[in-house]
Amino acid sequence: MKEFQLKTTARTYSILKIAARYSLSALMLLFFQGHCQERKPSLEKPNVIIIFADDLGYGDLSSYGHPTIRTTNLDQMAAEGQKWTNFYVGASVCTPSRAALLTGRLPIRSGMASSMNRVLFPDSHNGLPQSELTLAEQMKKGGYATAAIGKWHLGHKAEYLPTSHGFDSYYGIPYSNDMDNITPFRSAGGYFSFWKSEERKDINTFNVPLMRDTEIIERPAEQHTITKRYTEEAIKFINEKKEEPFFLYFAHNLPHVPLFASKDFEGTSPRGIYGDVVEEIDHSVGQILDELKKTGLDKNTIVVFTSDNGPWLIMNEEGGSAGLLRSGKGSTWEGGMREPCIFWAPGRIEPGIVTDLGSTLDLFTTFSKIAGVDIPNDRIVDGVDLAPVLFNNKTSTRKDMFYYRGDKLYAVRVGDYKAHFLTQEPYSGPEVEEHKTPLLYNLSIDPSEKYDISEANPEIMAKMMKVVKDHNEKMVKGPDMLKDRG
Structure with a gap:
């Protein structure tokens, strides 16, 4: 009897021990489930920051081969993230390129490409149509706070400004920083001759306005400090919205001419004033990334850095470099539309170099899906979802790229091959x-x-002509929104 009691006691102890072990496991499982559930919303809704330079060339960053421009922060961003080497914009000049990024559609579809005017001007009548759906509007549907900082160039009238296209707030200039020039270009020998004059170094020559939402708060904009002030606004927005998901579209108006740098950067780059400007933008990127790390948002934020088109080569030393690529801004050669691009999200995006095709057109689709928002089915969207490449090391589903100049298709890329039907040197x-x-x-x-x-x-040519034929058959061009001026 005693032996039976001892065996029973031992068996009971073992059962209790096993039960305790499983209870502990169950408690730990509940803890981790609770922890994951607590973090799940933020992981599903990462913050998104797009940093968009103006006229920065493929070869203007040290990580993309420039020998004298020191972009240490962007280089570090590339080392910690994904550096894309076949990344394209939707057009080789400002207005249509920006329309492509924000709508995910070739700009010819929205009428933001024209055979008469390449971009919008201060006397333009129109802007991005209200019928177009922007990435900001998509992100708002997903519960995001939204802000636009910097150059807009999609219409300067109130009905076309960022606050009418899904952005909660706006701080920046409504078009290019060389517009509203008070010196008649005719008296200076024409636009490009003007850039040889000393007047180009005076901010008062350019009466471009700085705006907050729909109001002008400074005119002319003090361009020596504009990069610094944009950055301060961006950091302020990040801190104000850090408790909720946010989308920040941060579009520098530099290194588009005229070139201005702050006192801390002017005269510091061996590349001259162009290098000064790019290195100050690089410093701005470093400040944004540092703020994300300081606030703990770096693990839950995706940052993209790229440029709107290639370098303005006709500006000589005040323009940038496309590196080994041919030509620059205004052309459909590679230098006009292939851009440096870096995706950064520590712990989410595995560092590496991506040679697959990608485009600013794809940002609309990628971030809409990340925000949990459906892609509209009432229009053609030209972007693809890059998330599998960014987060799972998959192959990009983008297999082609169409190169428009104005309202005409000049070239197409399919896989490794590119065919030019029309060519023209820029400017x-x-x-x-x-x-x-x-x-x-x-x-x-x-x-x-x-x-x-x-x-x-x-x-190969026959295959490419088939792609073009299919594309042209489905193309419906929007009414020209750039032609009306005066």
């Missing part, structure tokens, strides 16, 4: 050249577009 040189046999380049082997291989590859 100077001969008129449009139409190629009866399109020029063909393998961009993986020849990113500088030096070696036409069309004669040796008729089967």
Whole structure:
């Protein structure tokens, strides 16, 4: 009997011990489930910051090959994130490129590309149509606070400003920083001759307004300190909205000419004033990333850095560099539309170099889906979802890119190959050249577009012509919103 009691006691102890162990496991499971559930909303709704430079070339960052411009913060951002080497914008000049980013649609669809005027001007009548759905409006549907800081250039009238397109607030200039020039270009020998004059160094020559929401708060904008003040506004917004998901569209108006840097940066770069400006933008990026780390938001924020189009080469030393790419701003050669692009999200995006195709068109789709918002089905959206590439090391589903200049299709890229149907040098040189046999380049082997291989590859050309035919059959061009001025 005693032996039975001892065995029973031992068995009971073992059962209790097992039960206790499972209870502890259950408690730990409940704890971790509760912890995950507590964090789940923020992980599903990461903050999004898009930093968009103006006229920055593919070769203007040290991490993309520039030998004398020191972009240490962007280089660190690239080392900690994904550096994309085949990333494109929707157009080679300001207005249509910005429309492409914010709508996820080729700008020809929204009428934000024109054969008459390449961009909007201070006397333009129109802007981005209200019928277009912007990324800001999508993010608001997902419960995000939204802000636009910097250059807009999608319409300066109240009905076209950021606050009419899904942004809760706006602080910046409504168009390019060289507009509202009080010196007649005619008396200065024309626009491009003007940039050789000393007047270009005086902010009072450019009567561009600085706005808050729909009100002008400074005119002319003090451009020496504008990068610094944009950054301060961005940091203020981050801190004000850190308890809720937020979307910040931070669009610098530099290094577009005229070039101005603050006292701390002017005269400090071996690349001259252009280098001063780019290095101050790099410093601004560092301040944004530092603030995210300081507030603990770095683990729950996705930051993208890219540029609106290639460098304005005709500005000589006051313009940037496309590196090994051909041509620059205003052209459909690679230098006009392929841009540096860095995605950064510590712990979420694994560091690496991505050679797949991507585009600013894809930001609309990618971030809409991250925000849990459906892509509209009442219009053609040209963007694809880059999330599988960013977070799961998958292959990009973008397989082609269409290169428009104004309202005409000049070139197409399909996979590694690019065909040019029309070519034109930007701002100077001969008129449009139409190629009866399109020029063909393998961009993986020849990113500088030096070696036409069309004669040796008729089967590749046939495949590309099929892609163009399908594209043209489905293309519906929007009414020209840029033509009306005066």
